[in-house]
Amino acid sequence: MNKAASPLRVVVAGGGTAGWMTAAALAHTLGPVIELTLVESDAIGTIGVGESTIPPMQLFNRLLGINEAEFMRATQATFKLGIMFENWRDVGHKYFHSFGTTGKDHWSAGFQHFWMHGLTQGHEHPYDDYALELQAAMQSRFAHLPDDRLNYAYQLDSALYARFLRQRAEAGGATRIEGRIAQVELNGESGDIAALVLDGDRRIEGDLFIDCTGFRALLIEGALHAGFDDWSHWRPCDSAIAIQTSSVRPAVPYTRAIAHDAGWQWRIPLQHRQGNGIVYCSRYLSQEAAQERLFATIEGDKLVKPNIIKYQTGVRRRQWHRNCVAVGLSGGFMEPLESTSIHLIQRAVLRICRMLPAGRVSERDIAEFNEQQFTDMEQIRDFLILHYKVTDRRDSPFWRHVASMAIPDSLAHKIELFRETGRVFRKNEELFVENSWVQVMMGQGIMPQSWHPVAAKLRPGELTAFLSGLRDSVARTVAGLPDHHAYVSRYCAAAEPR
Ligand code: FAD
Secondary structure, three states, rough: OOOOOOEEEEEEOOOOOOHHHHHHHHHHHHHEEEEEEEEOOOOOOOOOOOEEEHHHHHHHHOHHHHHHHHHHHHHEEEOOOOEEOOOOOOOOEEEEOOOOOEEEOOEOHHHHHHHHHHHHHHOOOOOHHEHHHHHHHHHOOOOOOOOOOOOOEEEEHHHHHHHHHHHHHHHOOOOEEEOOOOEEEEEOOOEEEEEEOOOOOOOOEOOOEEEHHHHHHHHHHHOOOOEEEEOOOOOOOEEEEEEEEEOOOOOOOOOOEEOOOOOEEEEEEOOOOEEEEEOOOOOOOOOHHHHHHHHHHOOOOOOOEEEEEOOOEEEEEEOOOOOOEEEEEHEEEEOOOOOOOOHHHHHHHHHHHOOOOOOOHHHHHHHHHHHHHHHHHHHHHHHHHHHOOOOOOOHHHHHHHHHHHHOOHHHHHHHHHHHHOOOOOOOOOOOOOHHHHHHHHHHHOOOOOOOOOOHHHHHHHHHHHHHHHHHHHHHHHHOOOEEEEEEEEEHHHHOOOO
């Protein structure tokens, strides 16, 4: 049994999206049993990007008791139903990775098996016609449907989100200290972090430190040297330029990822503006050329100066080391392509809540935490590599390089299994479900050579009724949805609790 002790002193270093998500969640769930302090430096500021999310963010907000309309108003958020990938398989080709499911699975086989069998029986409707979220996105429609039938995430202003969470964290008992961390002081005996020393010599002592200092990784790497696994041989893009512009048209409920000859560009529509950026590999494109390309393709007025970002892809070898946990960019970065970074913050924070030490940190907790985080990261890594590796593009040195690179065995197995049999399996609560893998693998150009024989058990009339019933249901549902932009305005104005 734990003996009554003074509350665990938790110190969060950094106040970007990671810092304030961590502080808000800890304050909300563990407020009375911890003493929570967050240190951030206004002079250093935050990375200022990270606006596209994935559906589990709904869960995070609900866990914190956040009213969705209030959150959307505060962060100028729009709904997101997926990502449009343009020029990835080949120049001029497009496909959509939508949230939710496509068609209807049988317990023994995913819907793709029935669809492929249908193709041989003269049912030529594209796979996309069976995906509700995809069709809603294409027509820019959205509404909350009963039983959460339309699965969605958000596109939001990350600075406003951090500010919104800050209010909640402070209301929940977190203390915010403004100042620059000048030194991380270690305990001479244990080697753990003892305190953060700020400019002016103010010391902040703690028992558990959460490193949310972004790419600087001041605590986990700067002080504790947890190590870094470089993944740039799989993720060669190492630079980005971001810029915000005024909106020139109503916001659509999806993010665009538009490939170019040395990387890709994003467009993320919010209520009050649009987020734009270019991701590129500096080996193949100079900063000047990247900026020129970005500026030539953006719409609307530039609202800020371009934000130039350099990074190295990879992960911190130990996400939790001694009495310090890396959350956010300090723990690693793979790239923004599938909007997974904020989700990884969420996963880490919820794990910290579950594994909060009762006094001294347990090595078993550390090992468990690191294994779980690492599994998440490896699975996401594989999914990201898929977008580059499986392509028909050979039109530039960048695409020739990524198409020919060696890939992890885990991904090679997944690709070949799908190519041979049409099957995909989700293991260890993997973030990306079967539908995601199928949409991206087919979108990038893999067509399975066979499919599950259960599909052929449907008699021709049954197959026709099954497929047309699904298509009609999707089309009818989408036709009944209101315009996304108008819905967001109404919903935020009404502030109905959800
Ligand atoms: P930061 O925002 O950099 O915050 C670091 C904090 O530490 C700041 O408050 C800073 O002031 C503080 N700090 C640093 N040093 C000191 C010091 N010495 N003393 C005191 N304070 C200090 N993720 C998504 O999920 N979706 C996306 O669409 C997406 N797009 C991205 C695009 C790009 C180009 C990049 C690079 C990342 C993107 N990400 C995205 C990732 C996302 O931006 C981050 O995961 C998220 O913003 C969290 O960042 P952070 O809080 O870890 O770091």
